[in-house]
Amino acid sequence: MNFDPYFVRPRQKIDLRNWEPDDTHAWKGSDKAVTELADLTAKLESLQEQLYCESKHRLLVVLQGMDTSGKDGVIRKVFEGVNPQGVRVASFKVPTPIELAHDYLWRVHSQTPGKGEMVIFNRSHYEDVLAVRVHNLVPENVWKKRYNQINEFERLLVEEGTTVLKFYLHISRDEQKERLLERIETPEKNWKFNPGDLEERKLWPEYMAAYEDVLNRTSTEWAPWYLVPADKKWFRNVLISSVIVETLKGFDMKYPTPEEDLAPYAARLRAGE
Amino acid sequence: MNFDPYFVRPRQKIDLRNWEPDDTHAWKGSDKAVTELADLTAKLESLQEQLYCESKHRLLVVLQGMDTSGKDGVIRKVFEGVNPQGVRVASFKVPTPIELAHDYLWRVHSQTPGKGEMVIFNRSHYEDVLAVRVHNLVPENVWKKRYNQINEFERLLVEEGTTVLKFYLHISRDEQKERLLERIETPEKNWKFNPGDLEERKLWPEYMAAYEDVLNRTSTEWAPWYLVPADKKWFRNVLISSVIVETLKGFDMKYPTPEEDLAPYAARLRAGE
Incomplete structure (x- = not known):
């Protein structure tokens, strides 16, 4: 699919009110998307195997979005079928005391991918200019410096050989309500519900402002954001999978050839060794 | 399937010459096994999801075996479909200088599973009584102490709540020859061939003796070994998958129920919060 409309160009001015969370591109329904995703999943499986064999490129996938926006769902649906050897998920939750004793990029840096590896960040260093900002956990003069720090940190990763893909999962406040209700009213989903989610929900406008700043200040030539309409799960999955598959194809990977x-x-083996 | 014949009872005396690497149980061919594995894979996927949701149990799967015995293949085939969030592979290769500066269990301990997590060890601390012993990297009086150290280390893990499953993939020297030839003669598999494998192969009898000691000394009540005939890939996969699925079923997991x-x-949500 053509995912260009969802690519956030550096210095592009994003006003999230103009981005429909239930946009599904030209696609009328989910039927074709199911086939498309199955096809993409098979491609991703084979490309990831090549990534691992070639052991040359590193891929970092950053997932950000409000509660219930589908970060876990993307990991389950887009990455099912990949070889767990070579794919790693790093979840960034409330920092531990030892993490807090360091700068905020310390725990993040230690989780970045090695050669041949694909790492998925479920939340990331962006929480340090999102939740941390919204809850005033550090003063404004501290978090304001972080956009530049993050851009320079990601520049380092990219210049040293990592490809960075960042996805912001954009859902509507109404869709979040539906998903929270589902978690409350489906017993097998209760474990995902956290009463604190309602307090976070009250800060919706503050979070949207913080996300706008993230998109406006940290979509760089080297590590751009994709703004993913995420009210429709099938569209979200196909869009993200398409971007990842195209990125991997662009690596133009080859099976390593022996040096001798x-x-x-x-x-020797046939002679009985 | 009944995997009891492949369970190594504590203090059972194992002579590997009596264990056929191409044993396939009562199964005549691989047809039924393909269906069986697909069924097991679906079960594993759902049980792993519960493991993750419940976030109570920890599962450690140890894979050991000679070069080409199928450790990577098991990871790809048995665990395809699991959610990469919640499943992690730790590969233990030649130790780095920083790892060598510590005791041999240091790097291993740091990779053990947390609550709700399933971790697969591709090779493990057992290399420290296998390759390390065969190549005389430490004196005998050092490696001989390690069986007890390993048993006590695993006892700690188990007493503190981890379930440990250990699989030795048993292949024949002839089957290894075929698989090495395949790696040499299939260009896409060349990357897996390492000329050093031929040197290791010369040490086959020494390795078998070392594996026998491992099976005889470290199959404990708390962390038993399974001796997996591995010449037939389909049998190896079904056996390992069966053991893991039965183990997870035994956890008798429930979706966590909310405390309030x-x-x-x-x-509150319906009222517009």
Whole structure:
């Protein structure tokens, strides 16, 4: 699919009120999307295997979004079928005392991908200019410096060989209500409900302002954001999977070729070694 | 399937010459096994989701075996479909200088599973009584103490709430030859071939003796070994998957129930909060 409309260009001015969370592009319904996702999943599986074999590129996928926006769902649906060897999920929750004793990028840096690896950040360093800002956990003069720090940190990652893809899952306040109600009223989903989610929900406008600043200040040439309409799960999944598959294709990967002729080893084995 | 014949009882005396690597139980062919594995994979997927939701149990799966015995294959085939959030693979390769500066269990301990997590060890601390012993990297009086150290380390893990499953993938020397030849003669598999594998292969009898000691000394009540005939990949996969699925079923997991009545939160949401 053409995901260009959802690419946030550097210095593009984003006003989230102009971005429909239930946008589904030209697609009328989810039927074609189900087939499309299955096709993308198979491609992703094979490309990830190549990423791992070639052991040259590193891919970092950042997932951000409000509670219930679908971060866990993307991990389950988009990445099902990948080889757990070579794909790692790093979830950033409330920092531990030892994490808080360091700068906010310390725990993040330690989780970045190695060669051949794909790492998915479920939340990320962006919480340090989102939740941390909204709850006034640090003064404004501290969090304001972080946009630049984050851009420079990501520049380091990219210049040293990591590809960084960032997805903001954009849902509406109404859709969040429906999803919270579902968590409350479906016993098997109760475990996902946290009463604190209602307090966070009250801060919706503050969060939207904070997300706008993130999108406006940290979508860079080297690590751009994708603004993903996320009210429709099937559209969200196909969009994200498409971006990842196209990115991996762009690596133009090859199976590594041996540095020496291997035939003599086959001969030795056949001779009984 | 009945995997009892492959369970190594504590103090059972194992002579590997009596264990056929191409044993396939009562199964005549792989047809039924393919269906069986698909069924097990679906069960594993759902049980792992429960493990993650309940966030109570911890599962550690240890995979050991000679080169080409199928450790990577098990990870790809048995665990495909699991949610990468909640499943982690730890591969233990030649230790780094910082790892060597510590005791051999240091790097292993740091990778053990947390609550709700399933961790797969691709090789493990057992290399410290296998490769390390066979290559005389430490004196005998050092590695001989390690069986007890390992048993006590695993006892700690188990007493503190981790379930430990250990699988030794048993292949024949002939089957290894075929698999090495395949790696040499299939260009897309060349990357998996390492000329050093031929040197290791020369040490086959020493490795078998070392594996026998591992099975005889470290199959404990709390962390038993399964001796997996691994010449037939389909049998190996079904056996391992069966053991894991049965183990997870035995956890008798339930979706966590909330500590308070959630209905008032639904009412607040419906009232417009």
